Amino acid sequence: MQNFDQQLQHHKEEQQQKRYPHTEAELDKVILSAVQDGSLIEHKATFPENHKQHRLRSAIAEAAVLAAIIIPSALYLHNRQIERELTTIDIDGQRIIFSCNKECDPAEVLDNFKTIIK
Amino acid sequence: MELDEKTFKELIHNHRDLIWRICSCYRLNAAWTTEDAFHEVLCNLWKGLGSFDKRSSERTWIFRVATNTMISLTRITSNQQNAQPAEHQEPSYNNEPYHDLVGMIEALPEPNRTIINAHIQGFSHAEIAKITGLTLAAVAMRLSRSLHKLRKQYNSK
Incomplete structure (x- = not known):
């Protein structure tokens, strides 16, 4: 077994060798998504804070914001992560596409969304 | 610093490894991947870019924003069970x-x-x-x- 100093040094070296594991193109997508989301988050103030799931709240809030405030035609592709499942909903004939966590139930997302925008 | 996508992109490309390392050393709820945390940190960096006055280095500022984001995410997810290391697949x-x-x-x-x-x-x-x-x-x-x-x-x- 290594002593403490050896372990700490090992940990430092491991940390400093760790690299972002995805490609440049994937990083560009994440950056673009963060710029979009970082701008949208400013509009979330009116969204209820007590929702049970932060990630779900985030997805719903962004869709709600887009529907209510930003884009009248409400066609939006939220490209948060490549692996995210996309959910499409129709509100008054206007299509909104947004992504949500893979663990989220799209039906629950839709129910919550409808409640919020009533 | 000016809110400029090109500047932001350069900043993130230059410091992506540091951001990734910070994200991967905090335990979050199983629903959160290191990629999710990385994205959240980038959102906060973008929001904070306008107020970054260069009194500290870019690296120092990025570390501070990323760490504060991870501490906040850890608190948000701490009440839930099934907490796993964000990078539990790392050998x-x-x-x-x-x-x-x-x-x-x-x-x-x-x-x-x-x-x-x-x-x-x-x-x-x-x-x-x-x-x-x-x-x-x-x-x-x-x-x-x-x-x-x-x-x-x-x-x-």
């Missing part, structure tokens, strides 16, 4: 002594944990002082005490 994490050390660092109270993490990432005492808002003397004292505590815990195993 080295299964190495027993290494795992012990990582666990001991995780258990340190703030800001000592941040100070140790910054030390491990190679930040100087002066940079850690800027990150934490503490004086140089306070950083040196907390770092020394935290290392002493870790060493004592490690040796008692």
Whole structure:
């Protein structure tokens, strides 16, 4: 077994060798998504804070914001992560596409969304 | 700094490894991947870019924003069960002594944990002082005490 100093040094070296594991193109997508989301988050103030799931709240809030405030035609592709499942909903004939966590139930997302925008 | 997508893109490309490392050393709820945390950090960096006045280095500022984001995410997810290491698939994490050390660092109270993490990432005492808002003397004292505590815990195993 290594002593403490050896372990700490090992940990430092491991940390400093760790690299972002995805490609440049994937990083560009994440950056673009963060710029979009970082701008949208400013509009979330009116969204209820007590929702049970932060990630779900985030997805719903962004869709709600887009529907209510930003884009009248409400066609939006939220490209948060490549692996995210996309959910499409129709509100008054206007299509909104947004992504949500893979663990989220799209039906629950839709129910919550409808409640919020009533 | 001007809110400029090109500037932001360059900034993230230059410091992506550091951001990834910070994201991967915090335990979050199983629903959160390191990619999710990385994205959240980028959102906060973008939001904070306008107020970054370059009194500290880009690296120092990024470390501070990323660490604050991860502390906040840890609090948000701490009430939920099934917490797993954000990068539980990393083989080295299964190495027993290494795992012990990582666990001991995780258990340190703030800001000592941040100070140790910054030390491990190679930040100087002066940079850690800027990150934490503490004086140089306070950083040196907390770092020394935290290392002493870790060493004592490690040796008692």
